[in-house]
Amino acid sequence: MTVSDTRLPEAPGSPPDPPASPGWQEAARRWLRSTSTGSSTVSVLMTAVLLVVLFGAGSIRYENFGYPQVALNLLVDNAYLIVLAVGMTFVILTGGIDLSSGAVVALGTVMAASLLQAGWPAPLVIVAVLATGSLLGWLMGLAIHGLQLQPFIVTLAGMFLARGICFAISGPSIPIQDDLFTAVAINVVELPGGTFLSYGAVLALVVVAVAAYVLHRTRFGRTVYAIGGSESSAALMGLAVGRTKVGVYVISGFCSALGGLLFSVYILSGWSLHGIGLELDAIAAVVIGGTLLVGGRGLVVGSLLGVLVLGTIKALIDFDGGLNSWWTKITIGVLLLVFVVLQRLTARRAGSAS
Amino acid sequence: MTDRSAAAPGRPVDGLLARARRSPVLWAVAALAVLLLFNLVANPGFFSLRIQDGHLFGNLVNVVKNVAPVLLIAVGMTLVIATRGIDLSVGAVLAISGSVAFTVVEGAADPTSGGTAALAIGLAVAAGLVLGAWNGFLVSVVGIQPIIATLVLMTAGRGIAMLVTDGNIVTAENPVFDWLGGGFVLGLPVQVVITALVLLAVGLFTRRTALGVLIEAVGVNPAAARLAGVRARSITFTVYVFVALVAAVAGLMVTANVSAADANRAGLFIELDAILAVVIGGTSLAGGRYSLTGTVVGALILQTLTTTVLTMGLPDEYIRLFKAVVIIMVFLLQAPRVRAALRRRRGPAATAGGAAGTPADAGPVPPDPVRPSVPEPAAGTGSVPGRPAEQGVLR
Numbered sequence: 128m129t130v131s132d133t134r135l136p137e138a139p140g141s142p143p144d145p146p147a148s149p150g151w152q153e154a155a156r157r158w159l160r161s162t163s164t165g166s167s168t169v170s171v172l173m174t175a176v177l178l179v180v181l182f183g184a185g186s187i188r189y190e191n192f193g194y195p196q197v198a199l200n201l202l203v204d205n206a207y208l209i210v211l212a213v214g215m216t217f218v219i220l221t222g223g224i225d226l227s228s229g230a231v232v233a234l235g236t237v238m239a240a241s242l243l244q245a246g247w248p249a250p251l252v253i254v255a256v257l258a259t260g261s262l263l264g265w266l267m268g269l270a271i272h273g274l275q276l277q278p279f280i281v282t283l284a285g286m287f288l289a290r291g292i293c294f295a296i297s298g299p300s301i302p303i304q305d306d307l308f309t310a311v312a313i314n315v316v317e318l319p320g321g322t323f324l325s326y327g328a329v330l331a332l333v334v335v336a337v338a339a340y341v342l343h344r345t346r347f348g349r350t351v352y353a354i355g356g357s358e359s360s361a362a363l364m365g366l367a368v369g370r371t372k373v374g375v376y377v378i379s380g381f382c383s384a385l386g387g388l389l390f391s392v393y394i395l396s397g398w399s400l401h402g403i404g405l406e407l408d409a410i411a412a413v414v415i416g417g418t419l420l421v422g423g424r425g426l427v428v429g430s431l432l433g434v435l436v437l438g439t440i441k442a443l444i445d446f447d448g449g450l451n452s453w454w455t456k457i458t459i460g461v462l463l464l465v466f467v468v469l470q471r472l473t474a475r476r477a478g479s480a481s
Numbered sequence: 482m483t484d485r486s487a488a489a490p491g492r493p494v495d496g497l498l499a500r501a502r503r504s505p506v507l508w509a510v511a512a513l514a515v516l517l518l519f520n521l522v523a524n525p526g527f528f529s530l531r532i533q534d535g536h537l538f539g540n541l542v543n544v545v546k547n548v549a550p551v552l553l554i555a556v557g558m559t560l561v562i563a564t565r566g567i568d569l570s571v572g573a574v575l576a577i578s579g580s581v582a583f584t585v586v587e588g589a590a591d592p593t594s595g596g597t598a599a600l601a602i603g604l605a606v607a608a609g610l611v612l613g614a615w616n617g618f619l620v621s622v623v624g625i626q627p628i629i630a631t632l633v634l635m636t637a638g639r640g641i642a643m644l645v646t647d648g649n650i651v652t653a654e655n656p657v658f659d660w661l662g663g664g665f666v667l668g669l670p671v672q673v674v675i676t677a678l679v680l681l682a683v684g685l686f687t688r689r690t691a692l693g694v695l696i697e698a699v700g701v702n703p704a705a706a707r708l709a710g711v712r713a714r715s716i717t718f719t720v721y722v723f724v725a726l727v728a729a730v731a732g733l734m735v736t737a738n739v740s741a742a743d744a745n746r747a748g749l750f751i752e753l754d755a756i757l758a759v760v761i762g763g764t765s766l767a768g769g770r771y772s773l774t775g776t777v778v779g780a781l782i783l784q785t786l787t788t789t790v791l792t793m794g795l796p797d798e799y800i801r802l803f804k805a806v807v808i809i810m811v812f813l814l815q816a817p818r819v820r821a822a823l824r825r826r827r828g829p830a831a832t833a834g835g836a837a838g839t840p841a842d843a844g845p846v847p848p849d850p851v852r853p854s855v856p857e858p859a860a861g862t863g864s865v866p867g868r869p870a871e872q873g874v875l876r
Contacts, residue, residue, distance in 0.1 A: 460637025
């Protein structure tokens with residue numbers, strides 16, 4: 128586990144315009160080489176190919192699989208997971224991990240449901256949930272950076288705390304009957320061709336876009352990559368390591384709370400046992416999306432594709448009907464394994480090349 | 482050097498106190514003592530023991546019995562963490578082991594015979610060994626980070642357990658399993674005896690032979706350990722096989738307790754409890770140092786906490802919150818920075834003599850006047866392996 132790479136990302140997100148490109152192939156090659164996202168782009172392309180292959184196989188095998196709405200439903204059914212994976216991407220890019228996100232999702236649903244039941248207006252509830260998630264993330268970030276504790280153990284404690292608060296608020300499941308929440312749940316955005324997206328899915332896509340902007344076009348985003356590349360180098364360069372490290376956990380907490388809101392809209396109930404193991408799905412999606420677990424390399428679009436791959440597997444197993452749901456877990460495990468081994472092999476090759 | 486000799490007169494007391502303050506196990510013991518003291522005041526019935534039909538009964542016995550599976554796994558986890566690893570898949574291995582055992586018993590021609598039980602236990606343990614070998618292979622041969630390598634089996638493992646039980650909760654009756662679940666040996670519950678024996682064996686093997694030192698060497702620096710002639714790869718592999726083996730045995734215990742194998746629920750979150758027990762006991766997640774005693778105390782803290790909440794008549798919903806708060810407090814107390822701050826607050830007098838407080842930081846071994854010529858920085862770096870550097874290693 129010796130962290131041997133001291134490479135620094137060369138200002139991700141500033142793709143230099145190739146002057147007078149001789150041909151598109153050369154331009155593409157130069158672009159891939161010149162941006163630090165180059166190798167990430169390749170792994171994201173691999174994930175995209177996997178997604179297309181899986182979806183194509185489904186369309187051939189099952190007659191109703193090929194409809195556009197099935198593809199859109201991947202976004203609709205996994206909106207909360209997309210948001211969660213975006214937050215997780217930030218954390219993993221700095222070389223950390225956030226095990227609390229599934230529990231914060233549960234906390235979000237329980238808080239939303241109980242506050243609505245207590246008669247709070249919906250906008251206030253939304254603000255309260257998001258603020259709680261961010262606060263929890265901020266505290267964990269402070270513990271990780273300020274007290275130099277390991278992210279793994281701090282977020283584990285955060286997970287226990289969040290689930291504990293859930294149980295203390297309410298053990299049994301609480302239904303949500305608020306007008307705004309049900310309206311968001313029922314209404315959809317009509318798209319051409321008789322297809323639709325839920326508001327949650329649209330919001331998830333917006334989150335992905337904002338995250339991509341932040342990661343590639345802001346100083347904060349560049350610092351995230353720099354910390355993942357080498358934290359000490361980033362500190363020596365005078366980057367705001369502390370603020371950024373705390374910041375990614377705030378973002379992850381915020382995204383988890385937002386994921387909790389989306390989840391509560393999706394199933395219209397709050398329950399302290401919602402989202403068990405969701406953090407693992409999020410981590411799996413990020414890994415399948417090509418983000419390196421040691422940090423410093425990866426794209427948020429990859430995480431979106433990773434979630435869609437997981438969603439496609441679930442959809443395939445649902446469509447088959449003959450397969451039981453536990454095959455989902457096994458398939459995701461195998462897929463995770465394949466991608467982790469691939470990561471390892473590429474890292475080894477890169478290590479021996481340098 | 483003069484500073485040290487100046488501090489010498491007060492050293493016997495001061496040194497002992499300072500050592501005690503630095504010992505993470507002590508914090509855990511103190512926490513357990515506070516918990517027990519609280520129980521002594523809040524529910525006096527907590528400590529009552531009685532002997533009925535030659536068997537011990539009482540709250541304390543319940544604590545020790547309920548802690549058995551977690552502690553068993555935590556012992557294995559301690560060794561894994563000492564090599565700078567972690568195993569998230571123990572809960573899944575536990576579920577698979579229980580599922581295999583009870584599926585065998587249920588499907589056997591004669592479910593109540595001893596032979597069936599032996600076959601079931603043998604297959605369950607074999608399954609554990611195979612799964613452990615798989616984890617060990619991924620970590621030691623392929624070289625994947627332990628968190629991720631075991632995450633694979635954690636994700637897929639429950640699916641495999643469901644596959645074994647065909648998605649049902651398998652119930653079965655067998656005298657051997659009944660004995661394992663509720664029997665007694667010498668007045669003590671069987672599970673406690675098994676756990677104690679494993680603990681004793683591991684303690685002897687790692688502390689009476691060089692194995693413990695070798696494990697710590699791998700944890701401090703695998704590459705250096707290998708260059709020094711330690712078979713780092715085999716040791717890493719072995720600890721993963723061992724933790725899966727004890728997880729399989731714990732799986733037999735858990736399923737025997739309720740006479741049912743539940744692929745979904747059995748051992749859910751037990752990996753977290755086991756890891757917490759290890760960490761509360763003062764074993765650093767950065768590897769290189771471990772304390773089996775600490776792990777025992779850590780596991781007892783977790784279980785006492787649960788039993789306390791239950792005996793006080795609080796709804797068990799609060800257990801998780803209680804656990805979380807206690808765990809966070811223990812973590813904070815163990816954080817190097819907090820402890821450094823505590824040391825500083827104890828008064829500059831204690832450290833004023835040493836430049837930048839180096840003597841006080843010199844780790845569990847008190848500064849030795851026999852080697853007074855060692856320059857300050859070397860003494861600082863050589864004392865506690867990787868104290869300042871240990872953060873952020875576990876990525």
